[in-house]
Amino acid sequence: MTAPIIRPLAPDPMMIGALASMLVATVAGGGSVGFMHPLSLETAAAFCRAGLEGAARGERIILGAFVAGELAGTVTLHLALPENQPHRAEIAKMMTLPAFRGRGIASALLVEAERLARLRGRTLLVLDTASEGGAAGLYEKHGFRRAGEIPDFALKPQGGLTGTLVYFKQI
Numbered sequence: 629m630t631a632p633i634i635r636p637l638a639p640d641p642m643m644i645g646a647l648a649s650m651l652v653a654t655v656a657g658g659g660s661v662g663f664m665h666p667l668s669l670e671t672a673a674a675f676c677r678a679g680l681e682g683a684a685r686g687e688r689i690i691l692g693a694f695v696a697g698e699l700a701g702t703v704t705l706h707l708a709l710p711e712n713q714p715h716r717a718e719i720a721k722m723m724t725l726p727a728f729r730g731r732g733i734a735s736a737l738l739v740e741a742e743r744l745a746r747l748r749g750r751t752l753l754v755l756d757t758a759s760e761g762g763a764a765g766l767y768e769k770h771g772f773r774r775a776g777e778i779p780d781f782a783l784k785p786q787g788g789l790t791g792t793l794v795y796f797k798q799i
Contacts, residue, residue, distance in 0.1 A: 632693040632700060632733055634740045639680035643692070646699040647680070648672035654723045655785045660758035661721055665785040679704065679721075689744055693724075693733045700728035703737040705745060717745045719755035722763060734763065738770050746799055753799060759791035760784070772797045 637643050651672040655663045663672070683690045687708035693701040701724035705717050719741055724733045745753055757763050759777060761784075768774070772795040781792035 632695050632736050637690045637692045644676045647676040701733040705741045716752035717750040753797045756792045756794045767795050
C-alpha cells in the first residue's frame with residue numbers, strides 16, 4: 629500500500645460530509661468518540677462543521693489521511709488550552725474507516741500530529757482512549773506513557789460503561 633496523504637482539513641461542505649459519515653460509522657462500530665448510537669448524520673455534520681470552523685480559527689488542527697483520494701482517517705490536535713498550558717496539546721477523535729484499518733493510517737496521522745505540535749512549540753501531548761476497544765496499543769507503540777485509568781468514565785456507544793486510559797508523551 630502506498631503511504632496515505634496527510635493534510636489539514638478545511639470547513640468545506642464535502643469535507644464536512646465525509647467527516648460526518650466517518651463519525652457515524654465509527655460510533656455505529658462501537659468507537660468511543662463522545663457520541664451514542666444511533667448518531668444522526670445531521671448531528672455528526674453539525675459537530676464536524678463546528679470543529680472545522682474552530683480549526684479555521686487556529687484553535688485546533690484536524691488532519692485527514694487520504695488513500696486514492698478517499699478520506700480514510702482523521703485525528704484532531706487541540707491547541708486552544710488554558711493560558712497556563714501553552715506548552716501542551718491534546719490528541720482527540722482518532723478515527724480510521726474500517727476498510728482502511730491495519731494499514732498504518734492511524735500511525736501516520738499520529739506522527740504528523742506530533743510533528744505539527746512540535747512546530748507550534750508544544751512539548752507535551754496528552755490523550756485518552758477507552759479501556760475497552762480503544763487504541764492503547766497504538767499510542768504505546770508511539771511512545772505515549774500511561775498515566776492511569778479512570779473507571780466508568782463514559783458510556784459505550786451502544787450502552788454500558790467503559791473506563792478511560794490517560795496517556796502523555798513529552799516531545
